[in-house]
Amino acid sequence: MIYREAGDFKTTYAADNQTFPIKGDRYAYYLVLALALGVMPLIITDYWANAIIIPFLIYTIAALGLNILIGYCGQLSLGTGGFMAVGAYASFKLMTAFPELSIVFVVLLAGLCTAAVGVAFGLPSLRIKGFYLAVATLAAQFFLIWLFTRTPWFFNYSPTGMISAPTRTVFGYAVTGPRASAVSMYLFCLAFLIGLAWLARNLTRGTLGRKWMAIRDMDIAAEIIGVNPLIAKLSAFAVSSFYVGIAGALLFVVYLGSVEAGEAFGITVSFLVLFMVIIGGLGSILGSFLGAFFLVVGPVLLKILLVDNLRWSSDLAAHLEIMIIGLLIIVFLVLEPHGLTALWRTIKEKLRLWPFPH
């Protein structure tokens, strides 16, 4: 009754082309924005920020980046963890080399550095496809992690081999380091997420996004109708790595504070982000949000249930946790191979017809 396009008249081309053509979607979007910006900062606590909200925001950025590469451009990559490490180490080097540089620019520059590295490792995609490419991107993962743990320059010759983020402020509020409050960290990450999600949505429905999708659907046919595969594939790698690099930088400066490359950005992180993209839905911006939420909240809930309520030993709970996550992924793929977005689409379809069955 409420959720349908009838009666929502578009009088300009701009209105016709808008991101959310249905009024209900538009209002829901404004409501979520208002809640995230207006209400959340008032009620956020340290525990929820650290356990769920900040990792959710950061992993959503990473999932958006990977979704651009896999979901929109069709290039399978398993090197996400390595690229996140590039973002983290680039931000560390920039923070220590230029202490007066604003942290906002540090994070953006770290993203640009990662984009450059991403393009370099994206070069093989011009020759190879599918699983061969996936295995080739694993080369990036292992090589980059090895480079960051073995070259002392990257961690400023610190004896532990760890990097840790010094305190930096935005508008006088600390967003990194031990003094940062949950609210300022939350708003800092949220600002990046909103900006990047907006950018991703508009990139993917513009010329560049259409080129990516043409390459994804059939690259030879795309080449014949005039899409340059060199530009399309490398730009997808660049944009994707930019997002992933920013996610890595935020994960390091805001969330973890101090990291060791092999531990924080290992191959499991690559798989985690890949799961988010697949479970959320390939080629969907909303899917990245849903997938990240599902995989950040799921393990926390399991831990609360098993360790806190049933009082099992934590290693047994950890084994059971990965078993359940594996099982969930399989069940999910069997029941809905196109992810949570496909589920959401079905619900929307039903809502538009409601209360009529057809």
Next chain:
Amino acid sequence: MPDTLLFALEAAANGLTAGVMYALVALGFVLIFKASGIFNFSQGVMALFAALTLVGLQTGQIPFSHLINAMFGTRLHHFGWTLPTLVAIAGTVVVMVAFAWLVERLIFRHLVNQEPIILFMATIGLAYFLEGLGDIMWGAEVKRLDVGIPQGMSPVVDDVTYAWFGYGFYMDTLELWAALIAGVLVLSLILFSQYTKQGRALRAVADDHQAALSVGISLRFIWVLVWSLAGIVALVAGMMWGAKSGVQFSLSLIALKALPVLILGGFTSIPGAIVGGLIIGVGERLFDFFMGPIIGGATENWFAYMLALVFLLFRPQGLFGEKIIERV
């Protein structure tokens, strides 16, 4: 002969035996990929699970004892018997075949006609599940696996090389045995696929699914068959690696070492897996031998991937892979 050359030769010889171990894991990948187009990421975890089951059966552990203890407050751990190695191996084979049947029945039957990436994701999910299951069933601590193969320096190799070069090479007896067993395994796989009815059906499916279906070959049976074969290959790989360095989580990471082998040899070629494994094994040891001291060591984590990557630029389908023909 100068010493450096002798040391390099020794490193290369050790690389050959290590390469056989990689090839053994890569073989499991190739079998499944050929017959069903599934890139089975869980091959490494299957090796770990098979090795855990073997140890568990051999030493008479009670499955899920940790879970049962946590739920009911009991203190179970062992049945109190030990099984002979051969019986335990037979038991593990039964478990792996049952596992193959379950995988086909519960997962891949429902995913027919899905995109390859979805199938790949399902195998990653399977890898996670199996890893958790193995730990919960048999416990997560490092276990010793003894299948009766001698370990330590091989005196024969030492004597022979000493007689030839005046310098005895150090090679592990276990690795030589592993190479021998791998050779027997590959030979029997080739004989099986060439001279038995099931083997011919398997090759037909690998060639063309639809044509195979139309002459009355049951695709489901073939899938169960290849997953069982991959399980048995995983058992052999798990047995060898487990006997060498203990049965523990890191065993599942050998799958990651097998991926560049696959690229090098081609995803669909059994000889490719073996040659690729040998090239990677030797290349890795020699690179670490010559370049390791210069650039800081531990290069074996990524060298294989870089080698495979460079290789791909010249031959995108791998050494023995089928020529990629693209049609619009």
